[in-house]
Amino acid sequence: MQIVIIDGQGGSLGKSLVEAIKKRFEHVQVLAIGTNSLATSAMLRSGADGIATGENPVVVAARNADLIIGPLGIITADALHGEITPTMAVAVAQSKAHKILLPISKCNVSIVGRQDLSLTEMIELAVSEIAAFLDNQRQG
Template sequence: MKILVIDGQGGGLGRQLVAAIRKELPDAELTAVGTNSAATEAMRKAGAERAATGENAVLVACRRADAIVGPVGIVIADALLGEITPAMACAVGQSAARRILIPTNRCGSRVVGAHGGMSAMLQEVIDALRQDRE
């Protein structure tokens, strides 16, 4: 399975996602794309096999992924303090990949019903990825 993790800002969520996916699904082909170099580096250090930065990297990686994981803001133009371009949001939204979005309320949009801590949400991501493999 080809899993794409997308994150921005400092890459903290992406780092946690990459580490959890790497631990729980070690055979997955894991690519990380950051909207900036700090996010990319955080995810690379967490164990992403491949890592790239920027809009074109998002566009290309979305065409190749089986699953895309990241904060809900990756499908909202101008989210993550403007780091998500309209082209990035469109590429994620139009990808044939399954999107597994974490409902953070830090994307300039409030997701109601998002409850529980980050560790519970990370476990839900892993469970969803495992179901895709079956």
């Protein structure tokens, strides 16, 4: 099971996701990809099994991932203050991997009907979604 976490800016979301995933699912491999070196470094310190930085790692990882997790902006060109390139957004959006996207509002996209949740609550929901995905994969 290849889980890819993509994050940018300071990497705090990615860092929290890596920590929560590694705590709950010891058997999964987590590849953390930062859109910049600061985000990558934060995710490395949190226990990711592998790291990479930049556009090409996102494109390559999107081809091979079973699950991609990150902020909503990873499927939106120019999101995260321009850190998500159009190539990255297309690679993630077109990936056959299951995607779990957290509605962090730094990409000028509003999701009608979404709840206002804290980052901690969103991460807990993401981990629950991962558990459901893994259970479904085992049964299917």
